[in-house]
Amino acid sequence: MIFLPTQLEGCFIIEPKIIKDERGYFMESFNEKTFEKGIGKAVHFIQDNQSFSTKGVLRGLHYQVGDHGQAKLVRVLSGEVLDVAVDIRPYSKTFGEYVSILLSGDNQKQFFVPRGFAHGFLVLSETATFFYKCDNFYNKASEGGIIYNDHSLNIDWILDEKELLISEKDSILPTLDKAKKAW
Numbered sequence: 001m002i003f004l005p006t007q008l009e010g011c012f013i014i015e016p017k018i019i020k021d022e023r024g025y026f027m028e029s030f031n032e033k034t035f036e037k038g039i040g041k042a043v044h045f046i047q048d049n050q051s052f053s054t055k056g057v058l059r060g061l062h063y064q065v066g067d068h069g070q071a072k073l074v075r076v077l078s079g080e081v082l083d084v085a086v087d088i089r090p091y092s093k094t095f096g097e098y099v100s101i102l103l104s105g106d107n108q109k110q111f112f113v114p115r116g117f118a119h120g121f122l123v124l125s126e127t128a129t130f131f132y133k134c135d136n137f138y139n140k141a142s143e144g145g146i147i148y149n150d151h152s153l154n155i156d157w158i159l160d161e162k163e164l165l166i167s168e169k170d171s172i173l174p175t176l177d178k179a180k181k182a183w
Contacts, residue, residue: 001028003038006099008087010114012039013101014073018108027108029075030133039112043071045133050077053123053130056165058157060120061086061146061173065180068142069115071135079128080104081121082158086146088176089116096176098155105129118146118179122157122164144180145173152176 002015014035016027028034036042053059061084064070074083086098103109104125113119121130148157148166153176157164173179 001031001034001038008085008094008097008099008117009092010039010112011085011099011117012112014038014110014112016108016110029108029110030073035073043073043114043135045073045135047134047137049132049134051130053128054165055123055126056159056163058120058122058148058164058166058170060084060170061118061148062120063088063116063118063144063146064136064139064142065144066142068136068139070138071115072113072119072132073110074103074113074119074121074130074132075108075110076103076105077129077131078105079123079125080106081123081125081128081130083111083121084119084155084157085111085113086118086153086155086176087116088118088146088179090181092116096152098153100155118144120148122159124158145170146176146179147171147173150175
């Protein structure tokens, strides 16, 4: 695996080594030793989650605060999504900045989003199966979110806003300046 740091400290794009032949392909999607060496710290994942969505579904921007913060290792099993992480660490020199990456079942890239980041994704293909590991359990009382179209973030979601399918819960999230603080 190749670990590519992004402009946001702690976020990594992970490119797998894919071995292909006439039968198909093989790849190692996760190895704890390789992963920890690649990102430079220990992360213990305790839960796997998976979602299926149709084109235009935008999920996010979500995070958890305090002791219930979550790091995530995300990937797409089928389809294509635009995956986004926003730095919400108040002490960070990149606070309020974001990084986005196209993840797909074809490119098999993964994205590591550490604690202290809001996360969301938009489905660009007809359907997509999204898979992610978390290093902490979900805690409803610690849930936070930021509205996807916050002008201070200026995220380029690629699709026209009329094409987006957003849950009621996500459509009423606050802007970054009014959101629950990560710490």
